[in-house]
Amino acid sequence: MRQLLLAGSLILAAASFAAAPTMVGKDAPDFVLKARDGRNLRMSEFRGQVVLVNFWARWAGDSRQEMPALDRINTTYNRAGLVVLGISVDEDLSRAQEFADAMKVSYPIMFDTGSGIGRDYLLEKMPMTILVDRSGVVRYSNIGFKRGDERAYLDHIRELLRE
Amino acid sequence: MNSKHRVVSIILRAALLACAWTAAAAQTGPADAAAAPAAPPAATDAAPAAAAPDDFKTLDQEVQGLKKDVIDLNKDLFVLEEELLFPANTQVALYVSMDVGTFFALDSVTIRIDNKEVKNYLYTAREADALLKGGVQQIYLGNLKVGKHELVAFFTGKGPVERAYKRGATIVFDKGVGAKYLELKITDRLAKHQPEFTIKDWE
Numbered sequence: 001m002r003q004l005l006l007a008g009s010l011i012l013a014a015a016s017f018a019a020a021p022t023m024v025g026k027d028a029p030d031f032v033l034k035a036r037d038g039r040n041l042r043m044s045e046f047r048g049q050v051v052l053v054n055f056w057a058r059w060a061g062d063s064r065q066e067m068p069a070l071d072r073i074n075t076t077y078n079r080a081g082l083v084v085l086g087i088s089v090d091e092d093l094s095r096a097q098e099f100a101d102a103m104k105v106s107y108p109i110m111f112d113t114g115s116g117i118g119r120d121y122l123l124e125k126m127p128m129t130i131l132v133d134r135s136g137v138v139r140y141s142n143i144g145f146k147r148g149d150e151r152a153y154l155d156h157i158r159e160l161l162r163e
Numbered sequence: 164m165n166s167k168h169r170v171v172s173i174i175l176r177a178a179l180l181a182c183a184w185t186a187a188a189a190q191t192g193p194a195d196a197a198a199a200p201a202a203p204p205a206a207t208d209a210a211p212a213a214a215a216p217d218d219f220k221t222l223d224q225e226v227q228g229l230k231k232d233v234i235d236l237n238k239d240l241f242v243l244e245e246e247l248l249f250p251a252n253t254q255v256a257l258y259v260s261m262d263v264g265t266f267f268a269l270d271s272v273t274i275r276i277d278n279k280e281v282k283n284y285l286y287t288a289r290e291a292d293a294l295l296k297g298g299v300q301q302i303y304l305g306n307l308k309v310g311k312h313e314l315v316a317f318f319t320g321k322g323p324v325e326r327a328y329k330r331g332a333t334i335v336f337d338k339g340v341g342a343k344y345l346e347l348k349i350t351d352r353l354a355k356h357q358p359e360f361t362i363k364d365w366e
Contacts, residue, residue, distance in 0.1 A: 032285045032287065033285070034285060039287075039288065040270065040271075040285040040286055040287045040288075041287065042287045042289075042290075045287055045289060
């Protein structure tokens with residue numbers, strides 16, 4: 001009986017994993033948002049560059065670890081043609097701004113308070129990081145953040161920058 | 164030509180194009196197949212060898228013709244889609260233009276028609292620059308019924324001496340049977356050293 005239950009739960013888990021939609025291989029949906037420094041940034045204007053988009057939220061613990069890692073990547077690869085964009089999907093704008101100020105990252109941070117960009121990018125869990133190639137196609141997607149993910153990001157970024 | 168006739172014409176053209184494409188593909192297939200066994204005799208007989216490039220030339224011309232037909236068909240489909248989604252009798256198109264812009268750096272435009280927000284557009288530096296260079300942007304295309312309507316446009320940005328600036332412009336317009344075109348104009352008022360926001364109704 002226990003084996004049957006285990007097998008059933010494994011099948012369900014596999015089915016839910018297989019059904020999880022992903023943006024990989026699709027064109028990155030366009031959006032325009034206001035950055036913390038006051039600039040309006042449009043996704044399609046970064047065509048020709050490799051773009052890393054990080055969806056984060058103040059309440060997602062992994063974001064606190066991931067953002068400094070992304071800042072290091074941005075500092076190193078910015079000159080090589082990498083653009084890092086951070087998008088907060090926090091509903092509480094003022095607290096999200098406070099969090100962003102505390103993180104002190106050098107890449108642009110934008111705030112999406114209800115324009116539905118997360119929905120366009122099939123955002124289900126936080127944080128989520130995607131890599132978009134020079135022609136605007138999503139090539140890599142990662143949900144959550146754990147030790148070692150930074151290395152995977154670097155591998156993909158180097159590969160995309162070489163293309 | 165009304166919409167129905169246009170739809171029938173486009174379907175017929177698409178069908179003809181598909182037939183032509185199939186025929187061209189069929190022609191390419193046997194030609195390739197025939198070319199292989201014919202290769203050894205071609206070395207002894209010069210005439211078929213000379214004819215082969217002509218065949219390719221004709222085929223190439225046919226392919227080019229088909230490509231052109233596909234482009235034309237796409238164009239017609241686009242026009243048809245526009246006509247169906249935004250019929251001329253209900254169509255309202257809004258444009259944004261900017262002249263000089265010394266006293267105003269555009270950041271966003273919000274448009275409300277009959278007290279309902281229909282558009283909120285954020286401008287990137289490139290887009291604002293394109294407007295300053297004389298570009299005209301179609302910011303909204305929608306449908307409205309015949310009668311009187313009120314349009315309110317809010318412009319935000321940086322005004323003189325880098326101050327945050329928000330101004331509105333209103334127009335009450337009469338939507339007739341035909342399409343309606345309105346232009347949101349941002350100009351410099353040199354006498355007052357201030358920007359000016361107006362809405363022009365293109366009759």
